[in-house]
Amino acid sequence: MNFLRIKPLDAIMASARRNALEPTLGAWQLTLLGVGAIIGTGIFVLTSEAAQKAGPGMVISFVIAAFVCATAALCYAEVAAMIPVSGSAYTYTYAVMGEVMAWLVGWALVLEYAVSASAVAVGWSGYFVGQLHGWFGITLPMALTQGPYAGGLINLPAVTISLLITWLLMIGTSESARVNAMLVGVKVTALALFVILSIPAMRAENFHPLMPLGWASGDGAGVVSAASSIFFAYIGFDAVSTAAEETKNPQRNVPLGLIGSLVICTVFYMLVAAGAIGSPLGAQPVMSATGHWLAPGSAELAARCAAIVGGGAVEPLACSNEALAHVLREIGYMKLGNLVGLAAFVALPSVILVMIYGQARMFFVMSRDGLLPARLSRIHPKWKTPHIITMITGTGVALGSAFLPVGKLADMCNAGTLFAFVAVAIALMVLRRTDPGRARPFRTPLVWLVGPLTILGCLILYLRLPFDAKMVLPIWGGIGLLLYFAYGYRHSLMGRGVVEVHETDIIAPPVPGTH
Numbered sequence: 001m002n003f004l005r006i007k008p009l010d011a012i013m014a015s016a017r018r019n020a021l022e023p024t025l026g027a028w029q030l031t032l033l034g035v036g037a038i039i040g041t042g043i044f045v046l047t048s049e050a051a052q053k054a055g056p057g058m059v060i061s062f063v064i065a066a067f068v069c070a071t072a073a074l075c076y077a078e079v080a081a082m083i084p085v086s087g088s089a090y091t092y093t094y095a096v097m098g099e100v101m102a103w104l105v106g107w108a109l110v111l112e113y114a115v116s117a118s119a120v121a122v123g124w125s126g127y128f129v130g131q132l133h134g135w136f137g138i139t140l141p142m143a144l145t146q147g148p149y150a151g152g153l154i155n156l157p158a159v160t161i162s163l164l165i166t167w168l169l170m171i172g173t174s175e176s177a178r179v180n181a182m183l184v185g186v187k188v189t190a191l192a193l194f195v196i197l198s199i200p201a202m203r204a205e206n207f208h209p210l211m212p213l214g215w216a217s218g219d220g221a222g223v224v225s226a227a228s229s230i231f232f233a234y235i236g237f238d239a240v241s242t243a244a245e246e247t248k249n250p251q252r253n254v255p256l257g258l259i260g261s262l263v264i265c266t267v268f269y270m271l272v273a274a275g276a277i278g279s280p281l282g283a284q285p286v287m288s289a290t291g292h293w294l295a296p297g298s299a300e301l302a303a304r305c306a307a308i309v310g311g312g313a314v315e316p317l318a319c320s321n322e323a324l325a326h327v328l329r330e331i332g333y334m335k336l337g338n339l340v341g342l343a344a345f346v347a348l349p350s351v352i353l354v355m356i357y358g359q360a361r362m363f364f365v366m367s368r369d370g371l372l373p374a375r376l377s378r379i380h381p382k383w384k385t386p387h388i389i390t391m392i393t394g395t396g397v398a399l400g401s402a403f404l405p406v407g408k409l410a411d412m413c414n415a416g417t418l419f420a421f422v423a424v425a426i427a428l429m430v431l432r433r434t435d436p437g438r439a440r441p442f443r444t445p446l447v448w449l450v451g452p453l454t455i456l457g458c459l460i461l462y463l464r465l466p467f468d469a470k471m472v473l474p475i476w477g478g479i480g481l482l483l484y485f486a487y488g489y490r491h492s493l494m495g496r497g498v499v500e501v502h503e504t505d506i507i508a509p510p511v512p513g514t515h
Helices: 009-018 027-038 041-045 047-082 089-096 099-136 156-170 177-201 223-234 250-278 299-310 323-331 334-368 387-403 406-434 447-463 467-491
Strands: none
Touching: 027 177, 027 250, 041 047, 041 099, 041 223, 041 323, 041 334, 041 406, 047 223, 047 250, 047 323, 047 406, 047 447, 089 099, 089 334, 089 406, 099 156, 099 323, 099 334, 099 387, 099 406, 099 467, 156 334, 156 387, 177 250, 177 323, 177 334, 223 250, 223 406, 223 447, 250 323, 323 334, 334 387, 406 447, 406 467, 447 467
8 A cells, every 4th residue: 555655774774884883882972861861850750650669669660661671672672773763663663664654753752752752841840939939948739730630720830841841952052972972970879879878877677668559550550550651761871782883893882882871770760779778768559548659649649748748747758749859858868859859850851852853853754755744844944943843832831731630751761762772673573584695793582572562562551651641642642543544655755766865864872861
């Protein structure tokens, strides 16, 4: 059928060869790249969410999420090394499974970027509110710092930072790699400080019961359900695989960089989780007055947390919007806790910038392929940026951050990402069958085990997402298909016989520290 048209892999590869990069990266540089890309927003903003879903068992949740990411990373590495365009699953899928599937993957990545930016904005808002209170004693009303889902009206700080960064991107302001590397260093230093200060204060009794809500329950609680949310904290490892073209001896160094960075980050995350669990706060889930579990981000949980604090008790870990800073303050490091919160406050806006830029670039590439109106990719005559796409993207990000809690947004983001990872795993196995002779700088080991494990792992995590997060993907995909058949199917450059690879189709690799 015509909508199964494939963008020729050789044409994409020709563009890559014209822009060949000198291989300079070794295993250690790749590992550091991966660590910088992985450690970021998720660990700062989702620790309390994981505590509410899994209790102390969240340390196991980190391992489960890391295992699924490791198998996906191995699949990603081979395809990225074969098609070294520093790109996305959209390009790979277009070259293997055809246009309509590529559209769906690209559409899912649009969801990932936009919702991820909204999640980071909400996470930043929590630290902003905490900084105002910690340093200046200023308390903002809940109505202006929480969406309706959590009992407020609008998350005004999240909306403000989203629109501010959108404006900066529209007028052409961008951050340098040096500034971004510095911000990654700030985040890693803050987490290291947290581990150093919290581990000695651990209380062994806080780890019992380890899994108060079991492995998985029908209401969205349990260790596996927490892993579905914590998955958000690992997104970004593909920065290693997209660097395959610049890697010396990629068959050896790419897997070492991928697995090495995931192992380091998993150990780091488990130490952070252990420090939070073992602190005087503990990590047991907050239950209702009648003993029922309360969903993270819900108005019921917010009301229960307010009642606990109003009764004179210390705010539980699961209630905090700035979990790591809150733990250090409770241990007795008030100023250092504020500094950790300040580190998140300073560093997280750069993540929002990268995500909004990433979604705008995805729209831009799809528009250049003819799948979206060319007007969307129009460049502003003065600012020299795709201002229309950026404005649409930023508005969507602001709306999401205004009304939804961080956990819901992270879960929605995970749904789109898991779908894209499944597409990459399928593309890998299809290429092994249909194009076995093509050069592969890196070959996924045990591909007929790793590929199916990736698909199975992603499917399990997807099924353990909350019902509304699961439904976002098919609804979003349905909207995307309507748009495709209403416009893209008829205007596609491939459909009109125009086989062309634009230099702007080559998407820059993720900036380290995006999640």
